[in-house]
Every structure is written in C-alpha cells, then in structure tokens.
Amino acid sequence: MNRCPDWEALDVLEAAPDGPVAFCADLSPASLLAAYRAGLYPFPTSDDYARVLNEVLYADLVEEGRIPLVGEESDDPYAVSWWSPDPRPVLPVSAAHLSRSLARRLRNRLPWSTSLNQRFEQVVRECRADRNPLWLTEELIASLIRLHELGHAHSVEVWEDSDLVGGVFGLQVGSVLSMDSMFFHRPGASKVAVSDLAARFAQAGGVLLDAQRDSPHVRDLGTLLVPREQYVRHLRRTARDILPMPTATLPARRLAQPTGSR
Structure with missing residues (x-):
C-alpha cells in the first residue's frame, strides 16, 4: 500500500x-x-x-x-x-470562439449579458440540479464556496434580463482555470458562459481553461488534448499566481465580435 x-x-x-x-x-x-x-x-x-x-x-x-x-x-x-486524465482536454483562451449560428443570434440582439462572481453559489447549485451521479455533494459545495470567498473559485453568469439562464464555475490555479461544471436554461447559454470566462481570463493574463474530462460536448467548445505531463508542468510554473479578472456586467453580443474588438 x-x-x-x-x-x-x-x-x-x-x-x-x-x-x-x-x-x-x-x-x-x-x-x-x-x-x-x-x-x-x-x-x-x-x-x-x-x-x-x-x-x-x-x-x-x-x-x-x-x-x-x-x-x-x-x-x-x-x-x-x-x-487526472492523460491526455487532458484544455481550451487555450485565445482559441475560444462561438459557433457561427450562436454568434449570429447574439449579433441579432439576443438580450443576454454576462457577469463574473455575482451568483457563485447559485451557479454551483444549478450545475448540481438533476445530475446523476450527484458528485457535487454538500461538503464539496461548502469548500468551493469558501475557496470562492478566498478568491480562488469563480463563476460566470449569463443573464436574460434578470433571469439566470446559464453559467460555468471553476477553480483558478495560476494561469489555468479548471472548469468544474456548467449549465444552461437557454440553448447556447453555457457556451456563452465559457466564451465569456475565456475572454475575462485572457484579459487578466490567463492562458488555459481546463475542461477536466474529455467528451463530445467539451470537444464542441474547441478543446485540445494535451499530455498530462505538459498540463501539470504548466500548473507547477504558475500555480500560486492570482490573476484578478474584470467583474463588470457586459453585453454578451461583444463575444460575437472578432477578438481584437471585444
């Protein structure tokens, strides 16, 4: 043993x-x-x-x-x-993008906005709802909330007026943000949340979003598979850096624009 x-x-x-x-x-x-x-x-x-x-x-x-x-x-x-899967699915923040159809919907005045860390616990519990197996236990949720209070865990919220329609949350380790889960109540809302998280993290100096587990859904986000050794060595170089992200509530349609104009 x-x-x-x-x-x-x-x-x-x-x-x-x-x-x-x-x-x-x-x-x-x-x-x-x-x-x-x-x-x-x-x-x-x-x-x-x-x-x-x-x-x-x-x-x-x-x-x-x-x-x-x-x-x-x-x-x-x-x-x-x-x-700790090998290989590991990761999304370089510079490569995050929306599908053409979703970008078109946003440009056509889909009334969504995004925010950072306004409803962390609510996003976590929305991600927990109806999941089987139920891996987001109360003990884990309590620790995630504490890490959020300490500045290590973050959420992005997608709003339709005052309704929370999508979101993603995860834990930041230096220039990597490991996404634990996401949810949506409107088609495309979770993808908008990930794109928004990538944009905010890139602005703060972040490099990678970690999708943790490979699946067709995360492949659809544009993830790449990298060797675990490459992923872990990147973590070790930056693990204790804290990169504050911009928190302003912003129109989601900006994510449909070319990267340089966001």
Whole structure:
C-alpha cells in the first residue's frame, strides 16, 4: 500500500492514464486547492453504494500500491476518488470562439449579458440540479464556496434580463482555470458562459481553461488534448499566481465580435 501524507507528496505523473489516481476523504478547502495545484480534481460518491463500489473495484490496486491513499490513516478514503486524465482536454483562451449560428443570434440582439462572481453559489447549485451521479455533494459545495470567498473559485453568469439562464464555475490555479461544471436554461447559454470566462481570463493574463474530462460536448467548445505531463508542468510554473479578472456586467453580443474588438 502506498500512502502519501498530502498532495505535495504525490507524483501524479506516475499514475495510470485513466481511472482514479488517488483516494482521499479530505474535501476541505486546503486539500481541494492543493489537489488542483497538483493536477487532480475530485469525484465524491453520492451514497454508500457508490462508496462500496469504489472499494470493490479498486481495493486490490490500492493494496498493490498502484493507486495511493492520501491523508490521515484514520480516514475512510473510498468516498472520494481523485482524477487526472492523460491526455487532458484544455481550451487555450485565445482559441475560444462561438459557433457561427450562436454568434449570429447574439449579433441579432439576443438580450443576454454576462457577469463574473455575482451568483457563485447559485451557479454551483444549478450545475448540481438533476445530475446523476450527484458528485457535487454538500461538503464539496461548502469548500468551493469558501475557496470562492478566498478568491480562488469563480463563476460566470449569463443573464436574460434578470433571469439566470446559464453559467460555468471553476477553480483558478495560476494561469489555468479548471472548469468544474456548467449549465444552461437557454440553448447556447453555457457556451456563452465559457466564451465569456475565456475572454475575462485572457484579459487578466490567463492562458488555459481546463475542461477536466474529455467528451463530445467539451470537444464542441474547441478543446485540445494535451499530455498530462505538459498540463501539470504548466500548473507547477504558475500555480500560486492570482490573476484578478474584470467583474463588470457586459453585453454578451461583444463575444460575437472578432477578438481584437471585444
């Protein structure tokens, strides 16, 4: 068995390219931030069945030392798996763009605006709604809210008049912002949220949006697959930088314009 006292002692580059790379019960704000800085993100289980399933599937690999345990020995680790896929889907902020049809809708006076960090908890809970499995547990939400208060976690909101119609949230690690989840109540609203986040992060000096898990949906955003080693080494260079983003409420139609004119 391989047990690491904390995230700094874990070398994620030695982990398998798919499947969980560690188990750790600690979802505190400090643990969460340290794990993201090391290139991992959590996937908490929503019930006892899912927790037992983790143990059944992975206990042998843990005993063999191929999946390490992180944290105190007294903790029950199987309630939270931690992931770091190889390759990693990322979106360079300079490459973020909207589809032609969505850009056309915005230019034709679709009455949307965007904001930063005005409704962080509401965005998180909208992302949690109707999701299965329910990985956004109350414990994780509480830590994300605390990290938001400390300036590490951010949300973008998309508004139609006073109605919240879309959004995205994630955790910033230096010049990388790792997007945890997004939602929409109007077609295209989550893509507008990601485009807005890229524009604001680029203005602050950010470089990459991390989509965490590859899927057709994130490919549609324009993500690229990069080796995990490249992603982690980029994190290590800038992990403790804080890049304040502009917070003004802005018209979403600006995102339909060429990058230089936004």
